[in-house]
Amino acid sequence: MHREAKLGLILLLTPLLLWLVLLIFIPHIDLFLVSMRERVGVGQYDLSFANYLTFFQEPLYLVTFLRTAVMSIFATILTLLIGFPVAYYIAKMAKGRTQSALFLLCLVPFWVSELVRTFGWMILLRETGIISNLLQSVGLANGPVEMLYNDAAIMVGLVYTSMLFMVVPLVTTLESLPDEVVEAGYDLGGNGLSVLREIIIPHAMPGIVSGSIVVFMLCLGNYLTPTMLGGKESLWFTELIYSQFIVRFNWELGAAFGFLLLILSSVIVWGMLRLTGQSLEKTMG
Amino acid sequence: MIPSIPQSRLLTTAYAAYVVLFFIFLALPLIVVAGFAFNDSQFPSLPWEGFTWNWFFGAERPMIGVFHERSILRAIGTSVFVAFCVSALSMVVGLSNAFLFNRYKFRGQGLLYVFMLLPLVIPGIVLGISILVASSRLANGLWDGFQWDVEALRPGLWLVILGQFSFITTIATLVIGARLQKFDRTLEEAALNLGAGRLTAIRTITLPYLAPAMIGAFVVAFLMSFENFNTTLMLVGSDAPLTIAMFDRLKEGSTPLLNAVSLLLMLGSSLLALIMIAFQKRS
Incomplete structure (x- = not known):
């Protein structure tokens, strides 16, 4: 029996280890090694920090990196602020069939590909688009209005695409808050604002953290939305990675960029977990 | 309120x-x-x-x-093929992972569980380039060392499948694991008492119980693979799946x-x- 259990363990460990080692660990080590080499001749490479130095010396790279980070944080906060009241409504205000219908409606945009969603925003926002035409017919604008190809359009696209990943964990945590606890808060003399601050938000914290982590990750790593909705000036860091790899074929620099993106996202995710005292297993699992 | x-x-x-x-x-x-x-x-x-x-x-x-429109129809076919392979693979590995974390206690299990979750917090584009770099280096190594040209290691459908599999498996594991956690172990013990072997008990009791979660994992994996963009973009070869084909047209x-x-x-x-x-x- 004991031997059988050991055999079972080995059999189940094998696929897991193969997956993690071959597709996650070795590729990332390779990525790091490639980012640490400098081309000195045909097929000849030296170990060096040259690619990372290039990153810090070229303002365009550094500025794009910081801009991507700041805009992703901003998009995450915006998604939380817009999504929280809706999640609260679904979890606490709506009852029965309305509740499950509203929850299902939130999931619908997730079932269609991100490309389709972005395409929808392009049709709405562009010069010949719906909103521009609407504004003209109401008389608020004299000519066609171009709302595409700027940072605001990127923001709209990012918030839209990430909304589901914020609302679902929020609804799940808020649903577990008993009505009696909220009532007790009011009985003890609290008002709407203090109940929200002292009871509802602390209770929703795990949902807020896991939602924010996922949304932040999705914004930071997004390629489609900034490329399609953003203009020439609104460059996203993933676009730099893509152009180094596919267009310029400078894998060394592209690998360094990729590694920096990975470090940035890990640091922010780790910081968010530490700040709120959560762990990865609890928020993701 | x-x-x-x-x-x-x-x-x-x-x-x-x-x-x-x-x-x-x-x-x-x-x-x-x-x-x-x-x-x-x-x-x-x-x-x-x-x-x-x-x-x-x-x-x-x-x-x-x-x-x-032939090119679109072909792209849909490619996407279905990729999605089918990814879902089948990740469902099987997800099932195995779920059993591993639910049924066994071993040293380093907690750490391994965190590792298992990691693909979810790696940006898709980084997963894509890391697999691209590793497979190209391996392919070059095989060519230099043995004059073997392994087509599967060059950008193309097999790499796309591996790239998507590398993070969708985590989701399949979580979906199947959540249901396995709710399973009443005494049912399996009853089967063992009635004379069934361990594998028979799992096949006739546990797997039917897990079936909805396995189908759920398969469908979610299928949808995620079908609409994946970032990882696919970095690994795609000449046969573009639908999202990439549509993206190329949208740019024009x-x-x-x-x-x-x-x-x-x-x-x-x-x-x-x-x-x-x-x-x-x-x-």
């Missing part, structure tokens, strides 16, 4: 209005994409030129419908053909989702 605590009419009305606005915001892009699939014009934008089915069934230029300028494809995608994924919900309800 909860229904049992009285609030001013104004506040509750404003709140409800906000929620309605939110759902309009959610629905708007999808509605316009679907609507313009029927516009009798070369561009998916106003003015409205009348209703047509041509973007679905049209057979002649300038309006070639989805069902006559869009025609309502793309709206028609999008509408079909929406219908397809809603259908899959409904099937999944029906399955979950029945069990």
